[in-house]
Amino acid sequence: MSDTKIKQIAPEEAAVFTADHCLSCTSCMSSCPVMEATKEYRGPKLVGPAHSRMHFSQEDEEDSLDFCSNCKSCDRACPSGVAVSTLNMLQRGEYYKTHAHSQRDEMLAHGEKMGKLVHSLPLGATCANIGMRIGKALGIFGLFGLAVERDMPSYAASTFKSLYKNISQKKSDKKVVFFPGCFINDNEPSVGEAMVKVMQVNGYEVLLDDKFCCCGSPMVVTGYIDEAKEHADRNVERILYWKNQGVPVVAACTSCSLMLKKEYEELFNEAKMKQAAANVYDLFEFLDILADKGELNTNFQSVSAKLTYHVPCHLKAQGFGVPAASILRDVPGVTVELADAGCCGMSGNYGFKGDKYDISMKIGEKLFSRIKEQAADSVICDCGTCRLQIRHGTQAKACHPVEILAKAY
Ligand code: SF4
Ligand code: SF4
Known part of the structure; x- marks a missing residue:
């Protein structure tokens, strides 16, 4: 077979x-x-x-x-x-097979479609960002059941996929396919740019595959299980294609990597999902494997940064430790302290829901106080929506650990 x-x-x-x-x-x-x-x-x-x-x-x-x-x-x-x-x-x-979805859940589950629409229009990101600010000021989000207290994540002027086309890479026999996910592509493409820089310095060429689609995590949590299965089938077919070429797939958002590596198989119970999972890595999991083999480029420049690390729940669920902390601690000038304060409360799109906002913020309280106590230059975290929650709850700077590592090369 x-x-x-x-x-x-x-x-x-x-x-x-x-x-x-x-x-x-x-x-x-x-x-x-x-x-x-x-x-x-x-x-x-x-x-x-x-x-x-x-x-x-x-x-x-x-x-x-x-x-x-x-x-x-x-x-x-x-x-x-x-x-x-x-x-x-x-x-x-x-x-939700027998109950209607709300407009809010329709929106929250389909960020990929929204991102594509916004970025297909001239000045689409600018207009969408202004529109969201006005919408928040007028309390329109509340009419849709969204949390009125939050800013919706801003769209980047250019997607990662369009920026990628202008990145000049050294060709290499060693290749990885990057699964950017919706948030890095539409909102924080700097994470993708840093990932390419780090992989290049380590001798890898980074490929993109336009046939990948949203991992489906926002659909699963809002009850669009059949649609999530369609996404799983499409992504798994591509992961297996790359597996046959001997090219690993690497994701830099821990909710995406968890979905591809673990949740597809658990939710949908197909052997092909288990086979595909073996060809997927979270970014720092992949870098840690290079480090174990003595293949990680450790020719680091000094970076002055006192960091607090919030380890996302979806990274912990993958069970490969916290390699970003150990890798960054080898960079001269960098200190990393773990926040060790549990869940941030955001959980993907959960904290955007108006009726879940207070719960989300209550869960995050311990993390917010720990971040304030540690008073680091920046918080690092591998999950995009955790970073939103950290900025919202503390006004601290928050970035992906790969953005710090990229500065060291
Ligand atoms: S932790 Fe204990 S109670 Fe909860 S599901 Fe597992 S066995 Fe059951
Ligand atoms: S710990 Fe609680 S909120 Fe988190 S997945 Fe389990 S049941 Fe849901």
Whole structure:
């Protein structure tokens, strides 16, 4: 059978069956940041495995399911390997097969479409950014159910994909394909530019593949599960294509890399997703592998920077440690202190929702105080929406760790 033919993973390995492994130990409940912030959420144990067992066998709804942010802290805490957050997302997907989506969720799930539209129009980014500022001032966001307190992320004047065309790269036999994701492409292309610089200095040529689409994470969390599956199929086909060429795929947003490496397989249970996952790396995971092989260029220039590192939940869920901290600590002049303050509360598009804003900010309180205490020059964080939350909650500067590493070369 070819790699790309649909083949289900053995049923007993599927995430949905992990519900039966729940021991009711409640570890997931003590690790859930949403449960700590609000009494309205019944918590991972009851909403995830306990309810899934009933839900998949009868018509049923769990009222507090909407509170789960898919941060995945529960999955990490579970001693029994229950894919708690995935069970929640599968239930949410089922729910929205028979219930209408709000306009707000339609917008939040489809940032890729919005970004394409904005960047296809002359002065589209400028006009969209002015429009969003006016919209916020007039309180229009609230009419759509968005948090009126937040700025929506500004669009960059040029996308990463268009900037990439003007980057002059040294050709190399060693290549990676970059999966930029929507946020780096549309909002923070400087992260992509830094990634290309770092890979070039390490002897790699960076390719782009226009056939990649949004990883689907914003769709999963808003209940567009069928659409997320279509995106998974398209991306997995391309990852397997590159796997056959011997070219790894590298992502620099931890929600994208988690989706490609882990969530596709857990949500959709197809063998091709497991095969594709083996060809995907988060950026600092990839650099750490180079470091282990003695192949990372450590000819660093001095960079004067006192940094606080907020490690995103979706990086922790990948289980490869915190290599950005150890790599940056080798740069002369750089100090890195871990914030070690749990979830930031943003969780992708969760904190943009008007009815979740207070919960999101309450979850972030510990991180905000830690950042203020540490008074670093900048906060580093590998996730774009965590960076938005950090700037919003503290007014501190926040950038991707690769932007600091690029300065060292
Ligand atoms: S994914 Fe996060 S918010 Fe959802 S149940 Fe697990 S710990 Fe709680
Ligand atoms: S941590 Fe795992 S085993 Fe314990 S209650 Fe939660 S899902 Fe069940």
